[in-house]
Amino acid sequence: MTTSSSRIFLSRIVGQEVFDPAGDQVGKLRDVVVAMRRGRQRPRVVGLVVEVLGRRRVFLPIGRVTSLDAGQIITTGVLNVRRFEKRASETLALHELFDRTVTLADARAATVYDLSMEQDARRDWYLDSVAVQEVSKRFGRRGPRHVLHWDEVTGLTEPEAGQGATHLIATMDDMRPADLANAIVDLPPKRRSEVVGELTDDRLADVLEELPDAVQVEVLGVLDPDRAADVLEEMDPDDAADLLGELPTSTSDELLALMEPDDAEDVRRLLVYEDRTAGGMMTTEPVILPADATVAEALARIREQELPPALAATVYVCRPPLETPTGRFMGIVHFQALLREPPSTQVGHLVLNDIEWPRAEASLEAVSGLLASYDMVALPVVDENAHLLGVVTIDDVLDHLLPEGWRERDTPTEAMSRG
Known part of the structure; x- marks a missing residue:
């Protein structure tokens, strides 16, 4: 050597x-x-x-x-x-x-x-x-x-x-975050809690979103309730709702009470939906713009570093109010369309709205079928009055389509013994 x-x-x-x-x-x-x-x-x-x-x-x-x-x-x-x-x-x-x-x-x-x-x-x-x-x-x-x-x-x-x-x-x-989550899973519980204790809240939130359900619950359980609430605020609302749904109702209610009211309200809205539905999978924080916003403004928003790729692929155009549930949903604009237009063009002139968008109660199969049929990486979810409730991204759909425990599951080739 x-x-x-x-x-x-x-x-x-x-x-x-x-x-x-x-x-x-x-x-x-x-x-x-x-x-x-x-x-x-x-x-x-x-x-x-x-x-x-x-x-x-x-x-x-x-x-x-x-x-x-x-x-x-x-x-x-x-x-x-x-x-x-x-x-x-x-x-x-x-x-x-x-x-x-x-x-x-x-x-x-x-x-x-x-x-x-x-x-x-x-x-x-x-x-x-x-x-x-x-x-x-x-x-x-x-x-x-x-x-x-x-x-x-x-x-x-x-x-x-x-x-x-x-x-x-x-x-x-x-x-x-996915690689760090993988490293944390391999640690003994004692060492895992020591590492978790020294991660910043935003870093830990990113890691929690990548951990298996059982390890998520374990990690949240070693945190002081006030810090656990802070970390939940840093998570995407849909991931925070999924995690709280794994906890006893009393624990979930305690943590929601400790969260900032606006963050807690987003999570509470998601908790009412069944797990394998559009409402249960959606996030409430897509990129939402008014019709008179320009292409330049839209491109600036989707360049934000913390925005996941699936959410950065599409802009959602609505009438005010612009926080979910929004005013009337007008349509979507793909980022490729933004790249082809002059910076001063208003996004209201570019919207596509010729698809029957799913409602919150739409099944996992219906949502995955729409994503596949229209070659999309995210879908808006609307109510009966065409208000935007949230967005389902392809990564959330895959999390539900893959077998339970897929993050820890060994492949058939791993029947080999270690030499």
């Missing part, structure tokens, strides 16, 4: 691309699996956790890694695609050891912010160095940093009751 350096810090290789011998990318490195040993013996590296296409995390034995050069990792061949499951004897170096409080030789306390691995003469890999930052006794001050040999610190071999997650989260800054 070749390396660019005899010492490799884990923070520098997490997220690196993994390639097969032909040079094709097969995934990204997400963690390093080690076997802890007695006393102060260095932990042995047994393999890597690699995230392959489809967000699945698989195990790559360290013996099948031929290169750990900076910027890329090369394997000997095809990966075993069985979902990674950590054994009792194994430890995830990044997810479980980062932010651990350790004791230095002079009894000072410090926090782990990085680890390094090295290869010995027999070509075996071990965790060798521990990068730590001393705990400062002065408020607001950071203590000095040191890189120490593994046997120069204690406290890494036993679980810590109140472990932080600041440095672990720093390694996840560039991860998409």
Whole structure:
């Protein structure tokens, strides 16, 4: 195996691309699996956790890694695609050891912010160095940093009751919410609650929307009710309604009472609809504009970074009021039509309204049929008086069409055992 350096810090290789011998990318490195040993013996590296296409995390034995050069990792061949499951004897170096409080030789306390691995003469890999930052006794001050040999610190071999997650989260800054959700699912419940506790409200809201139902409920349950309400406010109303629908009525009512009135009202309106209907799937926050808005204004709205792609694909033109339920719905304008028109053109001149839009009680099958028939990624939902109630996007339809538990489900090829 070749390396660019005899010492490799884990923070520098997490997220690196993994390639097969032909040079094709097969995934990204997400963690390093080690076997802890007695006393102060260095932990042995047994393999890597690699995230392959489809967000699945698989195990790559360290013996099948031929290169750990900076910027890329090369394997000997095809990966075993069985979902990674950590054994009792194994430890995830990044997810479980980062932010651990350790004791230095002079009894000072410090926090782990990085680890390094090295290869010995027999070509075996071990965790060798521990990068730590001393705990400062002065408020607001950071203590000095040191890189120490593994046997120069204690406290890494036993679980810590109140472990932080600041440095672990720093390694996840560039991860998409779906990928971060996947990482959180793989954590033990204790570590998962520690990570959740240090995510910002908006980041946690994005992650919650990507988690399986059971994990969503678990995560919300470890939060203080006031913070849980804040996170629900940051979620899309339809996702917040779905999550509250999984909770006991008393808990759901308590959280709704703690939310801002406007946010709570949007969620309450969605909770009255059956789950597999247009009303139960719709979001109440599409891009809504009056007829006299210009193409330039419409393009500015759909450029907003936080807007999901499916909602950015279409503008919904209504008479005032412009918050759902709106005034009379006039029609839709696809973003491609906006790109073809002069910036000063009014969107009211571009509307399409020749489809019988679904009502809130329309079935999942009816909604998915309309999306397929008209090659659309989102549909307006209207009432009997043609007021816009919300919008159903294709991702919400797919969530309901896919088998229950699809986020955690293994594929048939994963019947293989881990070598």
